[in-house]
Amino acid sequence: MLQASLTDTEVIARVLQGEQTLFAVLVEKYQQYVFTLVLRFTDNREDAEEISQDVFIKAYRGLADFRGEAKFSTWLYTIVRTSCLTFLRKQQPNITSLDNERTHVQLENHESNFKADTIETKSRHAMVNEAIRLLSPDDSQIITLFYKGEQTLEEIGRIMGLDPNTVKVKLHRARRRLKDKLEKHYSEEVQNLR
Amino acid sequence: MGLYRRTQTPAETAAINNFLATDPIWQEHYQRLLNLHQLLNQSELEIPSMRFTKNVMEAISHTGIAPATKNYINKNVIRGITAFLVSMIAGLVIYFGIQFTPVASHSSNLQVPDLGLDKINYTHIFNNAYTSAFMLIATLSGLVLFDAWLRRKRILNKS
CATH class of the missing domain: 1.10.10.10 (Winged helix-like DNA-binding domain superfamily/Winged helix DNA-binding domain)
Known part of the structure; x- marks a missing residue:
């Protein structure tokens, strides 16, 4: 209940202080959005799941770089986009434009x-x-x-x-x-x- | 009728309101747009596997949070590189400026000025002791930065 009432910024602050398990709150909250967005780039659900997990891992590792200037979701979706574009580039190196x-x-x-x-x-x-x-x-x-x-x-x-x-x-x-x-x-x- | 108000100015909103109140074609299009909005808002999100959160948490348990970029980028290093590049460019500009000897034109004022580039002794520039010193400093700086980058990468991989 306490975790549900926390804002994204509060959760991030506590994760940065060492409460790693609290990151699950953010994963739970945004996994469907991230997964849906990734599925817009690839039809394969297994690939989408792998990319989505990678997005959250990247977000966790780079959490200290989140300055709070934008919403956490905006920052997270930026990672989604770059991860998907990297994936597509690896899959089809000849594609020049979406x-x-x-x-x-x-x-x-x-x-x-x-x-x-x-x-x-x-x-x-x-x-x-x-x-x-x-x-x-x-x-x-x-x-x-x-x-x-x-x-x-x-x-x-x-x-x-x-x-x-x-x-x-x-x-x-x-x-x-x-x-x-x-x-x-x-x-x-x-x-x-x- | 609030869909279009997100990005319009008050004057544009008033004009659109007027069209929507009087023009049946506008009304029909707007109704279609509302239906599409409703449909899109009602659409459901895709759901990943049940183990999704667990997988992410397991993966991050073996990794740490990387230090903020702004913490490990030393501003003095950036300033030093900038100063070095600026001094190099300024040095070259001054050197070529000294070498420049305008040639008076007799036939036309539109003639391309002779910059005297063919008269520059390039071997003198590249065999110059100062140039060699600059190249040496630049190479050493590059090696130091490369070493720092490799160290940082190794630390991140370990964590």
Whole structure:
């Protein structure tokens, strides 16, 4: 109960003073956000789990560098992004940009795996997650950070190394592309939303 | 109708409010946007394995927190390197400035000035005792920094 009432800053201060076990509070609190974000970069859950664990280990080792200028989650998501980009670079050394057409083609091919009968049985939540996964890593990351990661445009800008206005435009485009994906692949469900 | 207020100025907000109150196309688009927002906000997060926290805690139990970067970067070292580089650049600029002999042009004012680069004795520069001393200091400084970096890495690996 006491641990649940502690703020992130208080937990970090105590971990830095030597209470290592308290770091579990932060892991428990952010593991789903981190895992979801990492899954936006890789479809493989085992890889995602490994990267996510690595993110928390890096965060722990670099905890003394967290100056509290931004939220802990913003700082943590910056580590998520760099770790995922490093992972992708190791996996596919020829990829030059996350907006690369090839990435989109791969993702478009991935779409064909969905069958109409299984789509009908999917819950609405699963449908949204599937649709987000069809977006490029940048688009899905920006949507996840904004809607699920509780990050402002400024904070997303800090994580992605972009100007907040650029983030705003990218978010708008990502939303539009998500809407297109939903209408293309889940047209019946989307009709119900109107 | 508060979705768009996060980043707009009051004037823009008022203009959008006006459109939303009067224009049915705007109203329809805004309703769709609200639906999408609702859908996204309701979407669930992915859940990692049950052992996730345990795995992380086991992994960090064998490691320590690295000292803050600002603590082990000595500002005097950075200042020293900066001073060294600035003095090198300033020295070169002054040297070339002394060597510079403008040639008067007879045909056109737009002619490229002769900097006299072909007249500079480069062997004199590179065989100079001062240059050798600078190179020696720079090499030694590099070795000292490399040694410090290796020591720090070894300490971090041990912890």
